Amino acid sequence: MADRRIVMHFPPTMIDEPIISGLVKTYDLGFNILRASITPQQEGVMVLVLEGTEDALDAALRDAQEKGVRIEPLEMEIVRDEDKCTECGACVNICPTEALAIDLQTRHVTFDPDKCIACELCVPVCPPRAMQIAL
Amino acid sequence: MPKTYADINAKIQAGKAVVVTAEEMIGIVEEDGAAKAAERVDVVTTGTFAPMCSSGAMLNTGHTTPRMRFTKVWLNEVPAYAGLAAVDFYIGATELPENDPRNRNHPGLFSYGGAHVIEDLIAGRDVRMVAEAYPTDCYPRQDLETLINIGDLNQAYLLNPRNAYQNYGVAVNLNEDRDIYTYMGVVQADLGSASFCSAGQLSPMLNDPYYRTIGIGTRLYLGGGVGYVYFQGTQHNPTEARAENGVPMGGAGTIGVVGDMNQMRSDLVVGVSMYGYGVSLALGLGIPIPILDEDMARYTAVKDEDIVAPVLDYSREYPYREGGPLGHVSYAQLKSGHIEVRGRKVPTTPLSSYVRAQAIAEELKEWIQAGEFLLSQPAELLPSADSGQGFKSLNERPFNNGGVV
Structure with missing residues (x-):
């Protein structure tokens, strides 16, 4: 079994089609949606992890692309510039996955990259702009 | 026996002064009582690190x-x-x-x-x-x-008209639909978060609630260097309502401070961007408080449970000055990660770095212990609770006659 972290872009004409559930059934895939933003009349964007055999993943992504979905690998990650971070905590509530958290005993602000889904919400919210997008 | 500034400075110079942080003082007074603590401890150091918008630099190029x-x-x-x-x-x-x-x-x-x-x-x-x-x-x-x-440059010094606010409001957002973007950071819709900005029990002016030792000429820690109080800060409001322990229950005292930027460090004087609001300066500041008597020992032992701040709605009440606080919460509650507002559990967002505040109080303690930093007796104390000085709002008076006065 393998997994792929990808970003899927759905054109406005496709956003009401059940693409993901179709792929999951046809190719016997597991999936975990990290972030989805789909608004009527606009492009839909979904960040997700697909799990399955290499062959099934290749076939599923080819299938989706043929249907008109644009697919990019998720290569972006969020890094914390430790020299810039002042450990204030302004980022903590905006983080949907608790990758950013305050240790209530020590008051240190911690960042766990393994929990980060690169949603970028912390980037503009950080006052000294210590949270940065790395490509 | 009350101590004088001269007594304390003589002990500092002799390397015999007992200096503790405001955090450490809490345990000392709890264990020994204020009277014994006042005899034993000479100086309590405080610290804060937070955005302080009313700051700036005076420069001369030659x-x-x-x-x-x-x-x-x-x-x-x-x-x-x-x-x-x-x-x-x-x-x-x-x-x-x-x-x-x-x-x-x-x-x-x-x-x-x-x-x-x-x-x-x-x-x-x-x-x-x-x-x-x-x-x-x-x-x-x-x-x-x-x-x-x-x-x-010939001179480069910070000259900050309002720093080290003694306590501050907690910002929440009652608007059900829209996050708001404020100088208190992003405050999430429908009581989604509560921003606070004080070091609480470590905060300088919360440890000397009536400014018995803070005034014009007070030597302090500023951005990693030495600075001074030059005057009361703008909006200094000593007549803000106080709790029984004397601690103001909302924004009250402020200080104007000055200090040589050449001594400062860029990790303690940090330009910050408040999303949707503007730019501010996050600044590290610490004040050493002389334990002149038992009262000062008691004041410096103040703890987060005993300091309360008003909860204010920044979607409507604060900007339009409608209504009043939604209640008061303690810094112990704020630091627990959640407070309760209108029966709902609201996660808290600190804007003030407590770990930096601790580091500042600790560094100032080391300076004093090493005999490198003496305490200065203020030339004049700040106006206190008995001064009658309040906080005015602007009384707008429209021009008549097309502006001809």
Whole structure:
């Protein structure tokens, strides 16, 4: 079994089609949606992890692309510039996955990259702009 | 027996002063009582590190050849105020480049402003300076474009009209649909978060609630160097309501401070961007409090449970000055990660770095223990609760007769 972290872009004409559930059934895939933003009349964007055999993943992504979905690998990650971070905590509530958290005993602000889904919400919210997008 | 500043300084110089942080003082007074603690402890150090918008830098470049009286100055495109003598100018922390889009594409990013210029100078980075002037017989030159560096300036000092706010409101958002973008950070819709900004039990002015030892000339820790209180801060409001322990229940005392930027560190004087709001300066500040008597021991043992702050709705109540606080919460509650507002559990967002505040109180303690930092007796204390000095609002008086007075 393998997994792929990808970003899927759905054109406005496709956003009401059940693409993901179709792929999951046809190719016997597991999936975990990290972030989805789909608004009527606009492009839909979904960040997700697909799990399955290499062959099934290749076939599923080819299938989706043929249907008109644009697919990019998720290569972006969020890094914390430790020299810039002042450990204030302004980022903590905006983080949907608790990758950013305050240790209530020590008051240190911690960042766990393994929990980060690169949603970028912390980037503009950080006052000294210590949270940065790395490509 | 009450102690004097001279007694305490003599002990500091002899390397015999007992110096503890405001956190450590809590346990000492709990264990030994205030009377014994006052005999044993000479100085309690405090600290805070948070955005303090009312800050800025006074700079003097030295004269150009030929001479020039700056009328307009920009530093890295950020305007400075030059309505002073020839080559003096002041750059405010919140100033933005003229071409910054502000909130035209809301929420604006505010990536660079006066506070970042100040941080760049302190970090020793070159800054692009542009100046304009009208010519006079004594100051003929009209244009200047040059790099400047803090090392080349005659004076570079922070001159901050309002710092170290004694307590502050907690910001929440009652708007059910919309996050709001404030100087208290992003406050999430429908009581989604509560921002607070004080070091609580470590905060300088919360440890001397009636300013018995803080006044004009108080030597303090500023941005990693030595600074001084030069006057009461703007909006200093000693008559704010107080709890039984004397601690104000909302924003009260403030101090105006000054300090040489050449001594400062760029990790303690940091330009910050408040999303959708603007630029501010996050600053580290610490005040040493002399334990002159038992009362000062008791005051400096104040703890987070005993300090309360008002919860204010920043979607409506604060900006439009409608209604009052939604209640009061303690810093112990704020630091637990959640507070309760209108029966709902609201996660808290700190803007003040407690770990930096601890580091500042600790560093100041080490300076005093090493005999490198003496306490100064204020030339005059700040107006206190008995002064009758309040906090006025602007009484707007429209022009009559088309402005002819």
